[in-house]
Amino acid sequence: MQEDETARIVAPGFISSCSQCNIMECCLPFGMSESELDGLDGLVGTYRRLKRHQTLYRAGDPFQAIYAIRSGSFKTDIWLEDGREQVTGFQMPGEILGLDGIGTEEHSCNAIAMQDSEVCVIAYAKLEELSYKVKGLQHQFHKVMSREIVRDHGVMMLLGSMRAEERLAAFLLNMSQRYVARGFSGTEFHLRMTREEIGSYLGLTLETVSRAFSRLHDEKLISVRQKHVWVLNAPGLKKMIRQPSR
Amino acid sequence: MQEDETARIVAPGFISSCSQCNIMECCLPFGMSESELDGLDGLVGTYRRLKRHQTLYRAGDPFQAIYAIRSGSFKTDIWLEDGREQVTGFQMPGEILGLDGIGTEEHSCNAIAMQDSEVCVIAYAKLEELSYKVKGLQHQFHKVMSREIVRDHGVMMLLGSMRAEERLAAFLLNMSQRYVARGFSGTEFHLRMTREEIGSYLGLTLETVSRAFSRLHDEKLISVRQKHVWVLNAPGLKKMIRQPSR
């Protein structure tokens, strides 16, 4: 596991500030004024680069920092003693990792890079300190946490009340939206996760996920080729969620 | 629906401060020093009393305040267009309601009293303001939100990876712990919610919940009489979660 050694690479020299960052619009500083943004210099202490499959933090690790994804993508998961895995989320650039650690001072899940990725390391102490100085930062941070809670409730809805095809439709619509928010196509994209990981997230087996893909394909709502997805009929996907029984 | 009118009752005259409150230990101020506690005067603007089945807030309501439960209990839920309900949580005294509203400035779920209850109304603007003054309040609030996220991840685990009996066992253990934290018995307690509400929370039908109760009873892990539960063998319940297949 000497993977983790090579992961602790600090970006050489130059640390660009939040105000220069091109993914600001879907990150922590979203909606802050010019002057407030200037106050964020020094919020990001270092960067950290991870290769595919490397772990940013593990359940039980002491909590010190939160992480803003600069590039790449992650999954977070929890393991039960008997080996069952539950993927609790997939994260994209601009999204914040590590919020689970604040309450207990240690992380409660694992965060794993799904591709070569880079994160901004934000020391939690620094965040708290700057929150006192930079009007607006505190509120932004609260919003980020609140949205995470709302997202989680959406996943509960999905896991507790929807059938397999609905879950996949909801998942694809969600991915689509998030790609759009980042300036990518919402109708054609490449999923970084395997069918098994999607299944773990959606509370299904990989076979059921595969079959659900095929059925959405048959119904001409999407087109699939391995991890590449075309959304052919987004309203159709939405409608499917509203009509549970077939 | 003039229910809601009668609910807007402000406690007559005297508003006791957080420092006087007997459920402080499991509420927002937990872990704050004496001097910090004094700074919290004025945090709670008013109280609000609700009768059973009354709504504290609904999805779509503009967000203005969060609520600390003083007495009673609540459930939060979301509704899909087609009428499917998902209960996203059950809340007890000391726990905070309304965190879902910060991100979008409006509530994303409904909060309903499961019995006659009383909440402290904490204007969010006031909370932000006091966070700048009272060292420690900000951190406490972050902890509360973080714990909510961790709890939600636990529910995802439950919904995504556990079978019916395991879900119920996990639910009962969780309730037990929370009663203990409030100074009540963890081995004998009264559930305020119906089988249907438990089912909605656990992603099961009420019949399956009922059968799971019966099976745990048969296995001598618990004793049940309607809503009254005796935990006879807590380690046994825990063990059951670790051994998924029967």
Place this chain on the structure above:
DNA sequence: CGTTGTGGTTGACGTGGATCAACGGTCTTT
């Protein structure tokens, strides 16, 4: 260029929990 491994699809079959239905117990209301 074949070999090996990982990931994805599809089919056959089994099963846990949903659905439908009947009934009994318990609170609420008057």
Place this chain on the structure above:
DNA sequence: AAAGACCGTTGATCCACGTCAACCACAACG
């Protein structure tokens, strides 16, 4: 104290998804 609504239990049946298994696509590597 009786009536009625609500709630909980249990049985019979059904079906969506899990399980097991075979096979195929594609990437990595010698």
